[in-house]
Amino acid sequence: MADTPTSEPRKVFAPWLDPNQKPLVRFENVTKKYGDYTAVDNLTIDIFEREFFALLGPSGCGKTTLLRMLAGFEQPTSGRILMNGEDISKIPPNKRPINMMFQSYALFPHMTVAQNIGFGLKQEGKSKAEIDKRVDEMLKLVQLEPFAKRKPHQLSGGQRQRVALARSLAKSPKLLLLDEPLGALDKKLREKTQFELMSLQENLGLTFMIVTHDQEEAMTVSSRIAVMDKGIMVQVDTPAEIYEAPNSRYVADFIGDVNFMEVEVLRHEGAQIIVKSATLNEFKLETDSDLKDGEKVWLAIRPEKFIVSKEKPSDDQNMVQGKVWDIAYSGDTSTYHVRLEDGTTLKAQMANRRRVRNRDITWEDPVWVAWSYRAAVPLRN
Secondary structure, three states: OOOOOOOOOOOOOOHHHHHOOOOEEEEEEEEEEOOEEEEEEEEEEEEOOOEEEEEEEOOOOOOHHHHHHHHHHOOOOEEEEEEEEEEEOOOOHHHHEEEEEOOOOOOOOOOHHHHHHHHHHHHHOOOOOOOOOHHHHHHOOOHHHHHHHHOOHOOOOOHHHHHHHHHHOOOOOHHHEEEEEOOOOHHHHHHHHHHHHHHHHHHHEEEEEEEEHHHHHHHHHHHHEEEEEOEEEEHHHHHHHHHOOOOOOHHHHHHHOOOOEEEEEEEOOOOOEEEEEEOOOOEEEEEOOOOOOOOOOEEEEHHHHOOOEEEOOOOEEEEEEEEEEEEEEOOOEEEEEEEEOOEEEEEEEOOOOOOHHOOHHHHHHHEEEEEEEOEEEOOOO
16 A cells, blocks of 8 residues: 655645735736837736746737836836835835846856856845855755856856846845746757746745746746736736636637637527537537627637547537648647638647557548537637
């Protein structure tokens, strides 16, 4: 018999659901304008201690402006930014308990790794003994002890990234801001570093706020994601909720792949809702959304929710017939582009459990595409 675990089960981390929790940072009706251009538009959001909070959105959506205002490099046009209940607008950047790690890393090329890490401490007037002790702790933390005397140009991209991270953490900030910190790394190193960042953040008990345009990165590292568009936070939620329950077509389309169908609600039959598109069959839908008969909505269905088969599926699910138009092979998965009789194309993603040469579905094959009654998310906008 296996040993009974002695550690307590991991508690759910969701301070934003506790009305008694006080936020570490509060953006209160914050607007930032550059002339006639509004970069951040009347934004209000709470960020809690020990969160790994991600700002996600396309270029120009306002996410870096938000980060720079929090760091003190920009001032809000209106509104307040509070930290532990105190308005920090009058506090200069170097006096805030906040550090920022830039995308370029901004390491001093003439300094060694140890000197780069200790630079901020030296500027604060710390003694040499204090600096040396803290630098040693940071080198050990990011596993760069053998590289202490090297210059930045003698390091790999991943090592330079860790030096910049160690320098940002050396002053023990309450909040660490990361502006596209992994953008310069290759895919495998970026994935490895994401998990290192998560482990580091959790072990140190710090609050991290990351800006990224990489959806997968945001989904991997964060406790909550704010999806931004044109200076507005369109949806703020956990990665799972953002992906599985987007509140708009914009969010659904921005996070991962998605299929959209425009349908009309025909009638309610018990727990099920019968809907119909302009050209396809009637479908059944089970949802918590309060849909009205006659209402037109969009159904968002993720590609992995579809099942493609040559044989007709069981009757307890939705299904349509089509022909395989194209196949995108991605190693572990394949994405089937299935063209339906009305010209609509659905994307279905399935795991490659067999080798490609033994795949039983290929181009031009007639197939069925099926999905469960709860797979589709109805969206009004």
